Amino acid sequence: MYRPQFAYSTLPGCKDEDFVYFFDGSNTPFLNQSLSGLSIANIPLILDQDAPFYWRGIKIDMRTTGAVPPNVNVKLRDCYQNDLSDGLVPSTQYGFPQNPVTFNGQNYTGAPVPLEPEIYCPRGGVILLFLSAPALANPSYLSVTLFGVKRFTGCA
Amino acid sequence: MTPNLIQRHQDYVLGSHQDPRLKSVAAGASIAGITLQTDSDAPFLLRSRAVRVKYSASRTQVLGNLLLRFAGPDRDYRSQDMIRQSLLGPYFGQLGNPMPESPEVFYPRNSPITVDIYNDGATALTNLVLYFRGVKLFSPGAVRSYSYPDTCSGLPFPYPVGTYSDTDGLTLVRNIPVIQSGPLRQTFRVKSDADFVIRGGQAGLPFSTTPVNEVFVTLRDEDEKPYSNDGVHMDVLFGNSGFGATFAAGGGNILPVATGPNSPGLFFPEIYLPKNHLMYVDIQRDDSSFSGAVAINLPISFLGQKVFQK
Numbered sequence: 001m002y003r004p005q006f007a008y009s010t011l012p013g014c015k016d017e018d019f020v021y022f023f024d025g026s027n028t029p030f031l032n033q034s035l036s037g038l039s040i041a042n043i044p045l046i047l048d049q050d051a052p053f054y055w056r057g058i059k060i061d062m063r064t065t066g067a068v069p070p071n072v073n074v075k076l077r078d079c080y081q082n083d084l085s086d087g088l089v090p091s092t093q094y095g096f097p098q099n100p101v102t103f104n105g106q107n108y109t110g111a112p113v114p115l116e117p118e119i120y121c122p123r124g125g126v127i128l129l130f131l132s133a134p135a136l137a138n139p140s141y142l143s144v145t146l147f148g149v150k151r152f153t154g155c156a
Numbered sequence: 157m158t159p160n161l162i163q164r165h166q167d168y169v170l171g172s173h174q175d176p177r178l179k180s181v182a183a184g185a186s187i188a189g190i191t192l193q194t195d196s197d198a199p200f201l202l203r204s205r206a207v208r209v210k211y212s213a214s215r216t217q218v219l220g221n222l223l224l225r226f227a228g229p230d231r232d233y234r235s236q237d238m239i240r241q242s243l244l245g246p247y248f249g250q251l252g253n254p255m256p257e258s259p260e261v262f263y264p265r266n267s268p269i270t271v272d273i274y275n276d277g278a279t280a281l282t283n284l285v286l287y288f289r290g291v292k293l294f295s296p297g298a299v300r301s302y303s304y305p306d307t308c309s310g311l312p313f314p315y316p317v318g319t320y321s322d323t324d325g326l327t328l329v330r331n332i333p334v335i336q337s338g339p340l341r342q343t344f345r346v347k348s349d350a351d352f353v354i355r356g357g358q359a360g361l362p363f364s365t366t367p368v369n370e371v372f373v374t375l376r377d378e379d380e381k382p383y384s385n386d387g388v389h390m391d392v393l394f395g396n397s398g399f400g401a402t403f404a405a406g407g408g409n410i411l412p413v414a415t416g417p418n419s420p421g422l423f424f425p426e427i428y429l430p431k432n433h434l435m436y437v438d439i440q441r442d443d444s445s446f447s448g449a450v451a452i453n454l455p456i457s458f459l460g461q462k463v464f465q466k
Binding site: 039069071073078082084085086087088089090092093094095096097098099110111112113114115116117119132134 | 310311312313314315316320324325326327347355358359360362363396397398399411412413414415416417418419455457459461
């Protein structure tokens with residue numbers, strides 16, 4: 001069952017467009033706070049209404065002081081109430097792809113973590129995020145980035 | 157390739173448990189003819205390798221002075237001379253990303269893997285371990301081997317190993333003492349809603365303020381048949397994305413990249429577990445030489461896919 005990742009074909013009559021959803025404190029109020037010592041359930045990550053989303057990768061990151069991996073445990077639930085892990089798991093083991101490399105003071109964290117197989121998300125669907133973080137020394141703000149394609153129909 | 161045979165993931169470990177000379181390889185020392193005999197139950201296809209030494213007090217490894225060569229089953233060496241292993245992989249095949257051997261090397265049952273090593277550095281290599289990763293080949297029916305239903309759908313899924321606690325809301329391998337010489341067994345049971353196929357894993361405690369260094373993992377199937385001949389270090393088998401600057405290079409230490417859950421320690425072939433079936437995960441640890449080491453709760457996650465029959 002191994003196969004090249006992302007080798008998905010577009011259905012006849014459809015058009016796939018690369019699409020990235022980015023959720024942080026600017027568009028998700030629950031994430032507009034330092035997560036130190038917090039446990040939060042059912043944080044809604046709301047998808048667009050224009051087209052279904054085929055979710056193929058994820059990156060979980062944390063803005064804090066210095067280039068450090070995110071010290072937070074996460075669980076996601078898809079738009080059909082399927083848990084995407086057996087409870088909370090450390091984001092360093094799921095979602096945060098690799099060590100941050102610092103270059104000119106910026107963090108670079110590599111390619112996203114692939115989701116295999118892709119997860120279908122209907123238009124206007126809601127993905128739920130659960131998280132818990134230990135007490136952290138510095139203010140720490142989480143962001144979640146979803147990678148995939150939007151599939152438009154009637155474009156042939 | 158291997159028609160009608162079952163391939164099963166296998167790690168052969170060649171360390172001080174197998175040859176006491178690897179406990180400490182002195183500066184300038186060379187050892188020839190280190191031999192590990194493959195098991196009698198099945199032939200082995202070698203497809204990749206890794207090497208490691210015990211972490212230093214600052215959690216680094218100095219492996220840049222290790223040169224080696226290894227041989228196929230007829231003592232047919234696979235390099236003209238001993239090769240500096242840092243030339244083959246920046247992290248020496250650790251963090252779940254072993255150094256590939258292609259084409260694969262076939263070892264019949266009970267055949268020797270022969271290795272010559274040389275330490276051209278100024279310090280001894282402590283607890284040197286050589287890993288030989290590949291597959292065993294079994295006849296159908298000789299080992300349990302499950303696969304997908306005729307029609308199915310999948311969902312990507314991380315499955316943590318260990319015991320759940322309401323206190324922290326996490327599933328962890330709990331209370332691993334500083335010295336755990338006998339295996340601390342974890343029973344991993346697939347839940348009843350779907351089959352699960354294990355394709356990789358991640359493990360580690362990157363945010364620990366106390367030493368978590370020498371932890372070894374043996375995976376076993378539901379018949380307790382192991383996937384390795386000895387414990388495999390968790391940072392060789394798995395890795396994680398919060399890894400510190402570990403590998404000595406150029407007067408400093410380099411930070412591993414591309415070693416987290418986007419390129420996890422992979423099992424090939426994948427390990428298919430039907431719903432309600434078991435795996436066993438045996439943990440060993442010896443951090444007694446590290447100041448400040450305490451009992452830990454360790455996260456280990458199997459990464460893979462739930463499989464729903466349709």
